[in-house]
Amino acid sequence: MGIGMNIRAIKVRLATVKGDFGFKFEFGRGLTVIRGSNSSGKSTLFNCLMYGLGMDELVGGRGEKVLPYAVKEFFNHGEERVEVAASEVFVELENSSGASITLRRAIRDTARDTKLVEIFEGGHLTVPSAGLGSPKPTFLFDPGSAKKQEGFHHFLETFIGYQLPSVATTSGGMTKLYLQAVFAALAVEQKRGWTDYIANIPFYGIRDARTRVTEFLLGLSVFERQAKRAELDADSMAIDTNWRRAYDNLCQAAAVNGVVIEGLSVTPTALLDASSVQFVKSNGQTKISLAEHVGQLRAEHAALGAKAEAYGKASGAEALQELDSASEELQRLSVLHERATANLALQKASQEELCTLLAEANEDLDRNKTALKLRDLGAQMEIDVATDHCPTCHQPVDDTLLFGIVSGPQMDLRTNIEYLESQRRMLQRQINGSQEEIRQSEIAVADVAARLAAKHDYRNSLRGDVSTGAAESRAIVRRQIQIELELSNLAGFETQAATLLINLEGAAARLAVNQAARRALPKDAYSEQDLLRIGLFEKNFRSNASSFGYESAEIRDIRISTDTLTPTLSDLELREIITKPKASLIADSSASDFVRLIWSYLLALYQTSATRGFEGNHPGVLLMDEPGQHSMRSSSQHALLQLLSGEGKLQSIVAASFDENESVFKEATAGLKFKLIEWEGKVIQPLQ
Structure with missing residues (x-):
């Protein structure tokens, strides 16, 4: 089985005395744009999707507490306050083999714990059926969820086609490169996701976690050598x-x-x-x-x-x-x-x-x-x-x-x-x-x-x-x-x-x-083939940065460090900040330019992994919540959406407000092929 995942649809159902409320949306196989104002529930949709995938740690914690009160306590429908009696989220997924599953996870329920994720065979959101059938129960967050057959993250890892490697910990041992760490490079939430090249990686004691995730997605051969070295270290002990x-x-x-x-x-x-x-x-x-x-x-x-x-x-x-x-x-x-x-x-x-x-x-x-x-x-x-x-x-x-x-x-x-x-x-x-x-x-x-x-x-x-x-x-x-x-x-x-x-x-x-x-064992950290992949990654990154209008430094001078696999300028990690270049420990870059670098980095990970002869481990899905940070120019947003739309095998889901301006939206999406998801008023509405 190859590596890949496609998010087909999401449904959130809120049971109330007034009937069922919530929302249901289907995503395109290419670019999907979720358009909504800052108070319409755009981030609610994004966070519920992450919650349904068992990736709530990437949006700030574990369990239903990461979700807004509107999907678990009460919401306003017109002038009326409606109490939520029970709520749940469904997510439909498809893998590279064409197999479809539907996930169900409770948000508020007296019978089902939020650590329970039920898996149903088939795509029940895009193809409505008479019944869901019997579920396969899996669990989240408790010990073994990433290793035991009954663990949800172990199931999802297998469904995507992954065999996640072991990596070194800060304490000197070895641990698994957990799926949530990999997803930090695939899904970027609005609040803290645009603060680093791969932000919000949950702490699992992984040494240099950001670098390990990049190495894995690029398909570098370091993990085989690390596993062999770890085996020799254990034998030495x-x-x-x-x-x-x-x-x-x-x-x-x-x-x-x-x-x-x-x-x-x-x-x-x-x-x-x-x-x-x-x-x-x-x-x-x-x-x-x-x-x-x-x-x-x-x-x-x-x-x-x-x-x-x-x-x-x-x-x-x-x-x-x-x-x-x-x-x-x-x-x-x-x-x-x-x-x-x-x-x-x-x-x-x-x-x-x-x-x-x-x-x-x-x-x-x-x-x-x-x-x-x-x-x-x-x-x-x-x-x-x-x-x-x-x-x-x-x-x-x-x-x-x-x-x-x-x-x-x-x-x-x-x-x-x-x-x-x-x-x-x-x-x-x-x-x-x-x-x-x-x-x-x-x-x-x-x-x-x-x-x-x-x-x-x-x-x-x-x-x-x-x-x-x-x-x-x-x-x-x-x-x-x-x-x-x-x-x-x-x-x-x-x-x-x-x-x-x-x-x-x-x-x-x-x-x-x-x-x-x-x-x-090879004395160098990376093999010749690995260096070729890193070189292609650097080329893709610079090309993206140029397309997005990066201006804070000469793009031709930017390199991908072989120590950290992040962009560097004069051997210093390229980020935002500072007024005096001489006194700075990191190179100058305005806030919006740094966000452009993050776009370039995350997209280059996919582009490199998808290149024939350089196939890596990117599953072909990228989610971005409000990528137009810091008053980003609409031309830059258009360049981002254009590149995402042009990647035929990449499913990209972008949630954005476009400054709540119709002209900005039209300029950012002009001439692009994409699926649009939008709604009037609040995202929580009566379900049909």
Whole structure:
């Protein structure tokens, strides 16, 4: 199914004690002009149409509150006030496949909620039938209305032929490019719709929503790349989570067993080689591998076994000698523990000092950046002191925050910011390294403390052996049990470590694939084909602006920015305002000229999307409420209607008062083919 939508008709029915009131109009397939005075109900018709399409957010809110009281509370019929008992709106739509549907939505009803939109098969407004048949109920605004089968916006999206992409949010996640955001470029209401190129986009947390809508309507290929990049980002986050979980579990198991890990990165790396990861035991001074440590423990256990067999034959002198040896070892371990503890305290103190320096650097950096920002803004406003000159005596002013505080050469603000940035990066690296040193020192302190406690128990047991003259050494048995327990724990650690290293290797392999896929993505935001579409969009925009009589700038100098996809002049977004071009952050354009730019922009979106070979996602419908803002010349309005009428496959519905002047209306529509909708008096009248 292709992409497209045509609005065939609208009907609003108000049930009253005086009978049914309201209005019913059919729209042409090309240009339809809705002519009415400012108080006749022209905007009522437009807003009811938006309400019936479920696009009430584009006219100021959700629900029936966006509609005037005349369609939900009361209206005047002649001199009589008529109360509205119930009211509803019908809208008939047709898609590119020729399928027709009729939508029904309550405005005021005791039984049906305004969030309910009923869908009837067939066009019941243009081809009256005996009955509407059974409706398909859908809902609005509640969670899932854009994604669930029962959601109205999901239904309308499918009916038009859309598959709306996912886009980045301001919070860093992804969300759908909601249909209401797209419709903001298709329907422009009177009050706020002419304030921006695509105004009134409801807030859904979409980053650069205006640009995303333009990219979608032009059919740019950025969404495929964004989806791929988002997929890679999600995979990166999963890799990082898996890596850190395995790393933390490994570090925790190592710390419990007094093991230090070397050769393993805290952050994921695709270059992990499990064979290069080393497990060592450290006493704060010397390091040995875990395998060597296990060998030493087993040798000690065997020696203790031999000593136990000969214990009964040993002399008292030998027992005392063993006691002296244990006491010396205990004293040596006490010294090691004291040194390791002191070293750990020094490392922690050093880290605290580094953190203080980092906080000061961040504070200085923030002050300098703020000063530079204020100076740059002042320079743009031509303030003398911002251009390094005193406004009173016109003498040079030093570009520094330290003037008068220090003597000698001083760095200017930009140089100082660069210096502080490098200092901050250096301090952060030092803090990261300090954290790793502290972690290893804590493991070493815990290991020495455990060995110290074990040796203390062994010496006490030896003293008991000597004092009691036991035939069997309780000290040897105690030490053997300690060794056996440590060996068992280390064996369990090695098994756990092997499993965790396999997990880390898997994460490293996934990261390598992820990085390769990222390198394969195009580096530029837009492909060559996208740039051709943007170039055609720019050409159409300039042509339209010229046709509409835009005068505030040279049209040939206007460009469509590849950053925002909006018109720019000298790299500044082209809007209305200002009296001094030099002091302005945006280019000059009168209010009416800015409205001409909006006309040009919205029409160029369709023209580009409808060009053979450059087909985009514009559904071929454009609604404008009072486009002749700011006393627009009738010649400009004629140019707009002429271009709209000339687009054979574009359905355009324009509601305008034409300054309530017959001559202005005739001049604006002279020689054009269009369907006219107008009425006498108020739009709400008795229904036939």
